[in-house]
Amino acid sequence: MSxxxxxxxxxxxxxxxxxxxxxxxxxGPDTSGYAVQAGFCLAGDVPRGVQVPVGQGLxxxxxxxxxxxxxxxxxxxxxxxxxxSAPHGLKAFYGCPVPGGRGALCVTSKKAYAFSVxxxxxxxxxxxxxxxxxxxxxxxxxxxxxxRLAVCLQRLLAxxxxxxxxxxxxxxxxxxxxQGLDATHAFLVVSDEWGxxxxxxxxxxxxxxxxxxxxxxxxxxxxxxxxxxxxxQPVVYGQECGExxxxxxxxxxxxxxxxxxxxxxxxxxxxxxxxxLAAGHVESRPVRPAQHGFMRxxxxxxxxxxxxxxxxxxxxxxxxxxxxxxx
Numbered sequence: 001m002s003x004x005x006x007x008x009x010x011x012x013x014x015x016x017x018x019x020x021x022x023x024x025x026x027x028g029p030d031t032s033g034y035a036v037q038a039g040f041c042l043a044g045d046v047p048r049g050v051q052v053p054v055g056q057g058l059x060x061x062x063x064x065x066x067x068x069x070x071x072x073x074x075x076x077x078x079x080x081x082x083x084x085s086a087p088h089g090l091k092a093f094y095g096c097p098v099p100g101g102r103g104a105l106c107v108t109s110k111k112a113y114a115f116s117v118x119x120x121x122x123x124x125x126x127x128x129x130x131x132x133x134x135x136x137x138x139x140x141x142x143x144x145x146x147x148r149l150a151v152c153l154q155r156l157l158a159x160x161x162x163x164x165x166x167x168x169x170x171x172x173x174x175x176x177x178x179q180g181l182d183a184t185h186a187f188l189v190v191s192d193e194w195g196x197x198x199x200x201x202x203x204x205x206x207x208x209x210x211x212x213x214x215x216x217x218x219x220x221x222x223x224x225x226x227x228x229x230x231x232x233q234p235v236v237y238g239q240e241c242g243e244x245x246x247x248x249x250x251x252x253x254x255x256x257x258x259x260x261x262x263x264x265x266x267x268x269x270x271x272x273x274x275x276x277l278a279a280g281h282v283e284s285r286p287v288r289p290a291q292h293g294f295m296r297x298x299x300x301x302x303x304x305x306x307x308x309x310x311x312x313x314x315x316x317x318x319x320x321x322x323x324x325x326x327x
Contacts, residue, residue, distance in 0.1 A: 005038065007133060012040040015126040019119050021107045022090065025083055026130060027052045027059050028103035031239070031285045034063055036083050037103070043087065050083050057082020062095040062104040068120065070094050072113055081106070096124050099131040142290060149294040152180035156298055160305065170202050177298055178204045181291055183279040185259060188302075189225050190275040192217050198229055201275070209255040222251035225264060225276050232273045234265045234296075238287040260284040263292065265299035269307045277302055 012024045025046055028037035032051065039046030055064040059082035062069050071079060071093040080086065081093065083106070094115040095106040105127040109115065115123070156176055163169040170188065178186035187203035197217040200207065208214060221230045224247045228235055238261035249256045259280030267275035277299045 008038045008130065009040065011126065011130060011133065012038055015105075015107065015123065016040045016042070018122060019107055020109070020111075020114070022087075022110050023108045025059075025106045026098070026103065027063065027083055027106065028098070028134070029101070031283055034103055047084065052083050058093050059083050059095055059104050059106050062097060062106070066097045068094070068096040068124070070115060070120065074108075081108070094120060094123060096120070096127050098127045098134075100135060102131050102134055105130060142288070145288065146290045149180055149290055152176060153294060153297055156180075157301060166309075167202075173298075173302070174202055174204050177277075177279055177295075180294065181263075181279050182281070183261075184281045184283075185257065186279040188275060188277055191220070191229065191273070195272070196220055198225065198276070205257075207249065207257050209257075213250075213254055213256070216254075218250050218254070223247060223249050223254070224262070225249055225278065226251070228264050228266050228276045229273045232266050232268065232271075234263070234299075236263045236287055236292060237261070238281075238285050257282065261287065263287060263295045265296060267299060267303035267306055269303060274306055275303075 008026065012026060015021070016024045022043075023039065023041040023046065025039040025041075026037050027034050030037070030049075034052045034054065036046065036048055036050040036052065038048070052059050052063065054060055057080045058069060058071060061082075071077065072091070074086065074091050074093050075089075079093075086108070089110045090108050091112045092109040092114040093106065095104050097103075098105050105123060107115070107123055156173060159169055159172050159176070163172055174186040174188065177183070183204075185203060185205045185207065187207060188201040189198050190201045191198050197220055199217045200214055218226060220226055224235055227247070248254065249259065260283055262278060262280035264276050264278040264280075266273040267277060277295075279295060
């Protein structure tokens with residue numbers, strides 16, 4: 001357990017003591033929505049990681065409405081807590097939002113009318129303290145992530161010298177990209193010779209349910225990747241879903257993996273999109289600024305390599321000797 005987690009546990013234990021509560025639970029955001037992040041209970045440990053759907057149960061109501069909720073005589077209602085079964089004899093519930101979109105702080109008691117206006121204000125004070133502690137830790141995590149991704153980017157920039165062959169370089173590049181972003185898939189699609197379609201160049205994991213699609217040329221404009229080609233603009237979505245999230249990767253007729261988190265950046269060569277570098281995850285996850293910046297830098301570097309290869313090929317074609325004329 002991290003120092004941050006221990007500090008949160010002590011805070012919730014203090015809240016339970018001050019409020020003479022049976023249980024105090026923090027339901028906070030995670031990669032899939034909201035779940036129990038920490039808690040204190042007189043009966044023993046509070047299970048962590050229990051998912052709490054927004055709008056379901058008392059805690060879910062607080063999450064959905066972002067407003068406090070007080071329930072006295074809990075035993076007379078059909079309501080459930082939302083994060084576990086209520087033990088026999090539980091009579092009062094109060095939950096309040098944790099500022100900054102950090103979920104809900106919930107407290108229960110085996111005494112009726114346990115949470116007066118005074119106790120409610122005290123719990124809200126604990127919620128603000130919890131938010132401040134979590135924000136400070138999040139800032140520290142951001143600095144750590146930025147440093148880690150900077151090291152990963154340096155590693156990407158050194159790969160070309162280590163692997164002159166394009167296929168070897170690209171395989172290592174996509175592998176390190178996926179590891180840096182903790183992505184399930186990292187892949188490159190490139191335009192065809194005429195610029196009227198695109199095809200998969202390489203991927204760290206299978207994208208198609210049937211391998212027969214791997215060599216297919218897809219129409220420019222089909223699917224999310226085709227949109228990136230056509231508009232020459234990136235597509236980024238994750239836990240904060242954008243309007244593109246419901247679109248298939250390659251088109252509606254192509255059975256492909258559904259990536260609920262995606263960053264897809266155009267590779268511009270002479271202002272035209274000649275490829276798309278993409279990384280994603282099968283789960284819905286937040287896309288943090290450090291990840292966005294890292295992905296953009298990786299795409300810019302790969303686009304520069306493609307442009308150099310394009311210019312080298314053109315120069316080679318110009319310098320090639322003209323075919324001899326038969327006598």
